[in-house]
Amino acid sequence: MxxxxxxxxxxxxxxxxxxxxxxxxxxxxxxxxxxxxxxxxxxxxxxxxxxxxxxxxxxxxxxxxxxxxxxxxxxxxxxxxxxxxxxxxxxNVRPVKPIPGIMGVTGRNDFDFIIVRENTEGLYSGIEEIGPDFSWTKRVVTRKGSERIAEYACKLAKQRNNKLTIVHKSNVLKSDKLFLDVCRQVASSYGVEYSDMLVDSMAYSLIMRPEKYDVVVTTNIFGDILSDMCAALVGSLxxxxxxxxxxxxxxxxxxxxxxxxxxxxxxxxxxxxxxxxxxxxxxxxxxxxxxxxxxxxxxxxxxxxxxxxxxxxxxxxxxxxxxxxxxxxxx
CATH class of the missing domain: 3.40.718.10 (Isopropylmalate Dehydrogenase)
Incomplete structure (x- = not known):
């Protein structure tokens, strides 16, 4: 190798x-x-x-x-x-698990979950234009990309506690509706117990009740932000x-x-x-x-x-x- x-x-x-x-x-x-x-x-x-x-x-x-x-x-x-x-x-797979002897900002050690983040699409698509007065970035969500990240997360959940949380912002970002629907379909086909949560509510819940979660699946930028935030639970980046x-x-x-x-x-x-x-x-x-x-x-x-x-x-x-x-x- x-x-x-x-x-x-x-x-x-x-x-x-x-x-x-x-x-x-x-x-x-x-x-x-x-x-x-x-x-x-x-x-x-x-x-x-x-x-x-x-x-x-x-x-x-x-x-x-x-x-x-x-x-x-x-x-x-x-x-x-x-x-x-x-x-x-x-x-992108980021385990969030306490290290014995080290306490994070909440002083808790009763959590063990994994954030699975779609890694090639979303706002990190790389499709963008930068100008002096106007800039834009294309947010890409495809069925194929959503299916394969959902399948990866579901396989991981089956190896653990069979629980999946789908994180999105479909109430504002309509492209997230496709991601959410596909994740629900894949989770059902795998027989995984699933729920979904808006990303802003999830940010609060991950800090206040991290023990609730097992495998979390989300889009690129949400996963990037949430996983860095959750490093505070462990102790540091x-x-x-x-x-x-x-x-x-x-x-x-x-x-x-x-x-x-x-x-x-x-x-x-x-x-x-x-x-x-x-x-x-x-x-x-x-x-x-x-x-x-x-x-x-x-x-x-x-x-x-x-x-x-x-x-x-x-x-x-x-x-x-x-x-x-x-x-x-x-x-």
């Missing part, structure tokens, strides 16, 4: 090496291909990502990605959106991983950004990137994936943690401690 490793910008260059050390601890036969994409590359060459890079990525099976800084160019095309479209990574899944490829990235304010200090929290490795292992069907949860619990108990969690350890030290736990457990 070929793995594309893309550190990207900012703290991506710190957390991804830590995550790769953890992945290496499992002793898997992976051919790693390193690529430089993003703002730093753009500064040096004028191009954040080339067609050759896309072809190289397509020659891999899976991608581990760090973070990216947006290029200050009105003609810039998002690297992430381009990769998602080129690889047809239609499902530095604790939340995500997966972008297609029929052929998978792409794993921490939810956090490039954090230029702490770049180079060696204090960025690598847990989200390390949890991406867990999701990657699960995607591969590797039974060792739960070891990462155990390892994180162990380093938390030993206070081998970065300053954002009240510790004094560096990014590299945390990654090394997690990797050593995995190696010992696999002996």
């Amino acid at each position: 070929r793995l594309a490793v893309i550190e990207g910008d900012g703290i991506g260059r710190e957390v991804i090496p830590a995550a790769v050390e953890v992945l290496d601890a499992f002793g898997l036969e992976l051919e790693k291909v390193s690529l430089e994409l993003g703002y730093t590359r753009w500064e040096r060459t004028g191009t954040a990502m080339s067609e050759e890079d896309i072809e190289t990525i397509k020659g891999c099976d899976v991608v581990l990605f760090g973070a990216i800084t947006t290029v200050p160019d009105p003609n810039y095309k998002s690297v992430l959106l381009t990769i998602r479209k080129e690889l047809d990574l239609y499902a 530095g604790l939340v991983p995500s997966a972008n899944i297609g029929e052929k490829y998978a792409f794993f990235e921490p939810v956090h950004g490039s954090a230029p304010d702490i770049t180079g200090k060696g204090i960025s929290n690598p847990f989200a990137a390390i949890l991406c490795v867990k999701m990657l292992l699960e995607w591969m069907g590797n039974p060792g994936a739960p070891l990462i949860d155990e390892a994180i619990a162990d380093v938390l108990q030993k206070k081998i943690i970065t300053p954002d969690l009240g510790g004094v350890s560096t990014t590299a030290e945390v990654g090394h401690a997690v990797a050593e736990y995995v190696k010992y457990a696999l002996k």
